[in-house]
Amino acid sequence: MTAIELGPFPTDPAYTEAVESDGTDPLRSFRSRFVAPDPDLIYLDGNSLGRLPVDTISRIQEVVDVEWGSQLIRSWPERWWNLADELGSQLARLIGAAPEAVVVADSTSVILYKLTTSAMQARPKRKRIVTDNLNFPTDIYVAGAVGEVSVVVVSPWDDDPEQTLIDALDANTALLLLSHVAFKSGYLYDMERLTRAAHEAGALVLWDLSHSVGVVPIDLTGCDVDLATGCTYKYLNGGPGAPAFLYVSPNLEMENPLPGWWGHRDPFSFSTDFEPADSIHRFQTGTMPILSLSAIEPAINLVAEAGLEAIRAKSVELSEFFSRLSDRLLQPLGFSLASPRDSKRRGSHVSLQHRDGWRATQALIKDGKVIPDFRAPDNIRFGFAPLYTSFVDVHTSVMRLTELFAVDAMSRHPDTRGSVS
Numbered sequence: 001m002t003a004i005e006l007g008p009f010p011t012d013p014a015y016t017e018a019v020e021s022d023g024t025d026p027l028r029s030f031r032s033r034f035v036a037p038d039p040d041l042i043y044l045d046g047n048s049l050g051r052l053p054v055d056t057i058s059r060i061q062e063v064v065d066v067e068w069g070s071q072l073i074r075s076w077p078e079r080w081w082n083l084a085d086e087l088g089s090q091l092a093r094l095i096g097a098a099p100e101a102v103v104v105a106d107s108t109s110v111i112l113y114k115l116t117t118s119a120m121q122a123r124p125k126r127k128r129i130v131t132d133n134l135n136f137p138t139d140i141y142v143a144g145a146v147g148e149v150s151v152v153v154v155s156p157w158d159d160d161p162e163q164t165l166i167d168a169l170d171a172n173t174a175l176l177l178l179s180h181v182a183f184k185s186g187y188l189y190d191m192e193r194l195t196r197a198a199h200e201a202g203a204l205v206l207w208d209l210s211h212s213v214g215v216v217p218i219d220l221t222g223c224d225v226d227l228a229t230g231c232t233y234k235y236l237n238g239g240p241g242a243p244a245f246l247y248v249s250p251n252l253e254m255e256n257p258l259p260g261w262w263g264h265r266d267p268f269s270f271s272t273d274f275e276p277a278d279s280i281h282r283f284q285t286g287t288m289p290i291l292s293l294s295a296i297e298p299a300i301n302l303v304a305e306a307g308l309e310a311i312r313a314k315s316v317e318l319s320e321f322f323s324r325l326s327d328r329l330l331q332p333l334g335f336s337l338a339s340p341r342d343s344k345r346r347g348s349h350v351s352l353q354h355r356d357g358w359r360a361t362q363a364l365i366k367d368g369k370v371i372p373d374f375r376a377p378d379n380i381r382f383g384f385a386p387l388y389t390s391f392v393d394v395h396t397s398v399m400r401l402t403e404l405f406a407v408d409a410m411s412r413h414p415d416t417r418g419s420v421s
């Protein structure tokens, strides 16, 4: 097959609009703060693994050379011991939480287990956990290990998905467990309304912020949220496997169901009796992965510097621009929108469905140098990370996809999905 044109595509009518939008974009200077060795590669998967911030390289170098290499064990008291708490406080600003209510720890899945268990202990007479079929699988698996799970079937295209969930809450419901932004469709829940409804039903609420933190403004305090968690490697750009964070409302008295020496009030007493720390630190369990933990700091700083209002504004513009291009250029090729059209109800990725979605994704990645991702059975997710995605990136991606269809690039790719996608 002859190589496809990689663009840009100045003759398409939307190109000028893209260039103008980039020219007036208040966040345009942030693009160069990320590592991007191949100028032709367009990365639209920051909702799964964010790009590497330039500042992270020197930070990790310092941890390796100085803090570990030279300072050795002395770095524990001087630098590392409180790092997860300090980063939790910094992260708190991005989710509208009090600094003392957030700590970095574990992975999202492990935190879900801890917080779900704590919630069940706080509502001992109630046995049910209500969640939905839009949730990330790990959330549902974990809940199933802790309580009786009711998975409410909702559709992001219903008039009022929130009401369907509210109707499912009953006197036996201990916990409402939801993802703020659904990983497949990008549906963005009304956090305030659902939290209020859970409280009215006497239940607690646990929000998984993995797909919203760093890209959607969040107000945990204002919404009176009980519990929250989320990962740091998506729009926060903390790096593969970076530890997650947990939030417990300061109004709640909760214990860590997985107590470990790290959460002890005085760990270096090496006492055989567990006495939890007074602070959110008690939710720690074991030694933190310091290399990964250190990579979070420059990443949080970038988001804080840009500001979530500006990030959200650009995210909405990028996804609306993409949706308009998709209506004009991709719909005739068999793509249909699989995300809410109203940006108030959508996070920062837009999903398209196509019956040949897997092969279209492969062609786009391998021949088109555009990286989205694929979620079975037919969902292609296009993630827009406002700190480094440009309007010309969006335009070029759609144009490359149309070019690939024009030369039937799909036919060169097998129809079988790999085990990691």
Ligand SMILES: *Cc1c(COP(=O)(O)O)cnc(C)c1O
Pocket: 107, 108, 109, 110, 135, 136, 138, 139, 179, 183, 208, 209, 210, 211, 231, 244
């Ligand atoms: C990405 C994601 C996770 C990932 O959990 P890990 O334990 O970090 O693998 C969990 N929940 C949601 C909603 C996610 O989007």
